[in-house]
Amino acid sequence: MAKYVIKRLLILIPILFLVSIIAFGLVRLMPGNAEVAYLQAAGIPPTEELIETVRKDMGYDRPLLVQYFDWLGKAVRLDFGISYASKKVVSEELFGALQYTAKLAGFSSLIVLAVSIPMGIVSAVKSNKAPDNVNRVVAFVGASMPSFWLGPLLVQLFSLTLGWLPVQGAMSFRHLILPSITMSVLYIATYSRLLRNSLLENISKRFVTYSRARGVSENKIITNHVLRTSMIPVVTTFGINFGHMIAGSTIVEVLFSWPGLGRLIISSIAARDFPMIQGYIVLMAVIFILVNLATDLITVVLDPRMREAL
Amino acid sequence: MAKLLEVKNLDIRLKKGKETIPAVNGVSFSVEKGKTLGIIGESGSGKSLTCYGVMGLLDKKLWDYNGEVYLDGELLDIKDNKKMQKIRGNKIALIMQNPMSAFNPVITIGAHFVETINKTGETKKTKEEIRSKALELMDKMRIRDPEVVYKSYAFQLSGGMLQRIMIALALVSEPELLVADEPTTALDLTVQHEIMNILHGMQKDYETSILIVSHDLGVISHLADDIAVMYGGEFMEKGPAHKILADPEHPYTRGLFSSRPAFSKERLKMMPGSPPRLEERGTGCQFYGRCGERKNGCKEYSPDKGTMISDREVRCLLVDTEETQRKLGA
Numbered sequence: 001m002a003k004y005v006i007k008r009l010l011i012l013i014p015i016l017f018l019v020s021i022i023a024f025g026l027v028r029l030m031p032g033n034a035e036v037a038y039l040q041a042a043g044i045p046p047t048e049e050l051i052e053t054v055r056k057d058m059g060y061d062r063p064l065l066v067q068y069f070d071w072l073g074k075a076v077r078l079d080f081g082i083s084y085a086s087k088k089v090v091s092e093e094l095f096g097a098l099q100y101t102a103k104l105a106g107f108s109s110l111i112v113l114a115v116s117i118p119m120g121i122v123s124a125v126k127s128n129k130a131p132d133n134v135n136r137v138v139a140f141v142g143a144s145m146p147s148f149w150l151g152p153l154l155v156q157l158f159s160l161t162l163g164w165l166p167v168q169g170a171m172s173f174r175h176l177i178l179p180s181i182t183m184s185v186l187y188i189a190t191y192s193r194l195l196r197n198s199l200l201e202n203i204s205k206r207f208v209t210y211s212r213a214r215g216v217s218e219n220k221i222i223t224n225h226v227l228r229t230s231m232i233p234v235v236t237t238f239g240i241n242f243g244h245m246i247a248g249s250t251i252v253e254v255l256f257s258w259p260g261l262g263r264l265i266i267s268s269i270a271a272r273d274f275p276m277i278q279g280y281i282v283l284m285a286v287i288f289i290l291v292n293l294a295t296d297l298i299t300v301v302l303d304p305r306m307r308e309a310l
Numbered sequence: 311m312a313k314l315l316e317v318k319n320l321d322i323r324l325k326k327g328k329e330t331i332p333a334v335n336g337v338s339f340s341v342e343k344g345k346t347l348g349i350i351g352e353s354g355s356g357k358s359l360t361c362y363g364v365m366g367l368l369d370k371k372l373w374d375y376n377g378e379v380y381l382d383g384e385l386l387d388i389k390d391n392k393k394m395q396k397i398r399g400n401k402i403a404l405i406m407q408n409p410m411s412a413f414n415p416v417i418t419i420g421a422h423f424v425e426t427i428n429k430t431g432e433t434k435k436t437k438e439e440i441r442s443k444a445l446e447l448m449d450k451m452r453i454r455d456p457e458v459v460y461k462s463y464a465f466q467l468s469g470g471m472l473q474r475i476m477i478a479l480a481l482v483s484e485p486e487l488l489v490a491d492e493p494t495t496a497l498d499l500t501v502q503h504e505i506m507n508i509l510h511g512m513q514k515d516y517e518t519s520i521l522i523v524s525h526d527l528g529v530i531s532h533l534a535d536d537i538a539v540m541y542g543g544e545f546m547e548k549g550p551a552h553k554i555l556a557d558p559e560h561p562y563t564r565g566l567f568s569s570r571p572a573f574s575k576e577r578l579k580m581m582p583g584s585p586p587r588l589e590e591r592g593t594g595c596q597f598y599g600r601c602g603e604r605k606n607g608c609k610e611y612s613p614d615k616g617t618m619i620s621d622r623e624v625r626c627l628l629v630d631t632e633e634t635q636r637k638l639g640a
Binding site: 217229302 | 362365367369391395396397398399400403404406408411412413414415416417418421422425426429463465479483
C-alpha cells in the first residue's frame with residue numbers, strides 16, 4: 001500500500017512537468033497582449049514606448065525558453081510571481097480562493113450525499129413504483145437544469161420573494177447555502193440514479209440469496225451486503241467528480257459573487273494575468289491528481305478485489 | 311421410517327404480466343430422517359426451483375408459489391420471509407452451486423461466519439468464539455490453513471475450497487435438513503468426489519437428512535437413498551434408489567441413464583431434443599415430444615398422481631394400464 005502511494009506520488013513529477021509546459025504555452029497562445037492589459041489595468045493609456053518598457057520590466061523580451069525555465073525554477077518553490085491585476089502574491093491569492101471553493105465544494109458534497117443516498121435507497125426499495133417514478137422525474141429535471149438558470153431561480157424564490165437567504169457574497173454560513181444547493185442538484189440527480197441501479201443490481205446477486213439461506217436478517221443483508229457493494233461505484237464516481245466540482249464551480253461562483261477559484265480565474269483571464277493563470281492551471285492539475293489518488297485509495301479499502309491490482 | 315421433510319403439492323409459477331406460467335406442477339415428496347433424496351433431471355426441469363421453493367427463497371415478485379411443507383411434522387409458512395428466516399440456516403441449511411458467486415466478494419470468509427453464527431443477534435458470541443468455531447468446522451472439512459482462509463476473500467480461493475466452506479457454514483447450526491443444489495456442478499472431478507465424501511461423512515456424524523439436486527447421475531447414485539426423476543416440472547419417477555437405478559421404469563429415466571458415459575468404445579446414446587422451455591410446455595405428458603415409446607393418449611395423459619408400482623411412483627401411460635399393473639404385480 002505505502003509502496004503504491006509513493007509510486008503514484010512519484011508519477012506526479014513527470015505529469016506536473018508536462019502540465020507546466022502546457023500552462024506556460026497555453027497562456028502565450030492566448031489572444032491579447034499582456035503588456036497592454038497590464039497598462040490598462042493600471043489605468044494608463046498604452047503607448048508604443050510604455051509597452052516596450054513594460055515588456056522589458058516583465059522580461060517578455062527574453063527568449064521563450066529562458067522565460068519558461070525562469071518561471072519553472074520559481075514555481076518549483078511555489079513562487080508563481082506577482083499578479084499583474086491585483087499586485088498581490090499569486091500563490092497567496094490562489095490558496096485564499098481555494099479555501100472558498102473548497103468550502104463550497106465540500107458543503108455541496110455533503111448535501112449531495114445526504115440527499116442522494118436516501119433517495120437512491122427509496123428508489124431501489126420501491127423500484128418502478130410511485131416514489132421511484134417521482135425520483136426519476138426529479139433526477140431528470142435536476143440533471144437537465146443548467147446552474148446559470150437554476151441559481152437565479154433559487155435567488156428569486158429564497159432571497160427576493162421569501163427573503164430567507166442573502167443574494168450573494170460570502171460573509172457567513174447563510175451565504176453558502178444557495179450556491180451549494182445550485183451546485184449539488186446535478187450531482188444529486190446523478191448519484192441517486194447510480195445508487196438505485198447499483199442497489200437493484202446487487203439485491204438480485206446470488207450472495208444475497210445465499211445470505212438469506214443462512215438465515216441472515218433482511219436488515220443485515222441490506223447493510224452488510226447490498227449497500228456496501230453498491231456504494232463502491234458511487235464513491236468512485238464521487239471522487240472523480242469532486243475534482244470537477246472544484247474546477248467547475250465557475251458559473252456558480254460568478255453568479256453568487258463567491259470569491260473562489262472560478263471567479264478568480266475568470267477575471268484573471270480577462271485581465272491577461274499570466275502569472276495567475278499559470279499558477280491556477282498547475283494548482284488544478286495537482287488537485288485533480290491528489291483527488292484521484294485519494295479516490296483510488298478509498299476504492300481499494302472498500303473493494304478488496306482492487307487490492308490484487310496493487 | 312420417520313419423515314423429516316414432507317412436501318405436498320408444491321406448485322411454482324413464473325409471473326409474466328398478468329399471467330403465470332407453470333414451472334413446477336404440484337410435486338410431492340418426502341425426505342426421511344438421516345436419509346438422502348436425490349432429485350435428478352436435465353437443466354430447466356425445475357429441480358433448483360423446488361429446493362428454493364421449499365426454503366421460501368423464491369423472489370415473490372417473479373414467482374407465485376404454493377404448497378404444504380412440513381418439517382418434523384410442523385407446517386412451515388414458506389411465504390413468510392420473517393418466519394422462514396428462523397428456519398433457514400437453523401433447521402434447514404443450503405449449499406449452492408457455483409460457490410464462486412455465492413460469497414460476497416467484498417467481505418472476508420470470516421465475516422461470513424460471523425454473520426451466520428450471530429444471525430439472530432440474540433446470543434451474541436465474541437469474535438474469538440466464532441473464530442475458533444469456524445476454524446474447527448473448517449478443519450473438519452479438511453481445509454488446509456483455516457487461519458489463512460478465515461482472513462481471505464472468496465475470489466482468492468478455489469471453487470472446491472469454497473464449496474467446503476459452504477458445508478462448514480451449513481454445519482454451524484447442525485441442521486436437520488441440508489439442501490444441496492448442484493453442489494458439485496462447478497467443480498472438477500476429483501474435487502467432486504471429495505465433496506461427496508464430505509457430505510456422506512457429515513450425514514453419518516450428524517444424522518442430517520439431505521435433499522440433493524443434480525443433473526449428474528454419478529452424484530445422485532453415490533449419495534441418494536431415494537431418487538426422484540424430474541422433467542418439465544413434474545416427477546416422472548420416484549422411489550428407492552437401488553430399484554430405479556437397477557430397473558428404470560419410465561422411458562425418460564431410461565433415456566437419462568443410457569446417456570451416461572461408460573468406459574466403452576460404443577458411441578454414447580443421446581436423447582434427441584432438449585427439455586421444453588417454460589413457455590413451450592403443454593398439458594399432458596411433458597415428455598411426449600421426445601419420447602420414443604409414445605402412443606395414442608400420451609399427449610393428453612395428465613393424471614393427478616403417478617401409478618404406484620410397489621414402493622415406486624411412475625408417471626407414464628405405458629405403466630398406467632391394468633395389464634402392466636398385473637404384470638408388475640402391484
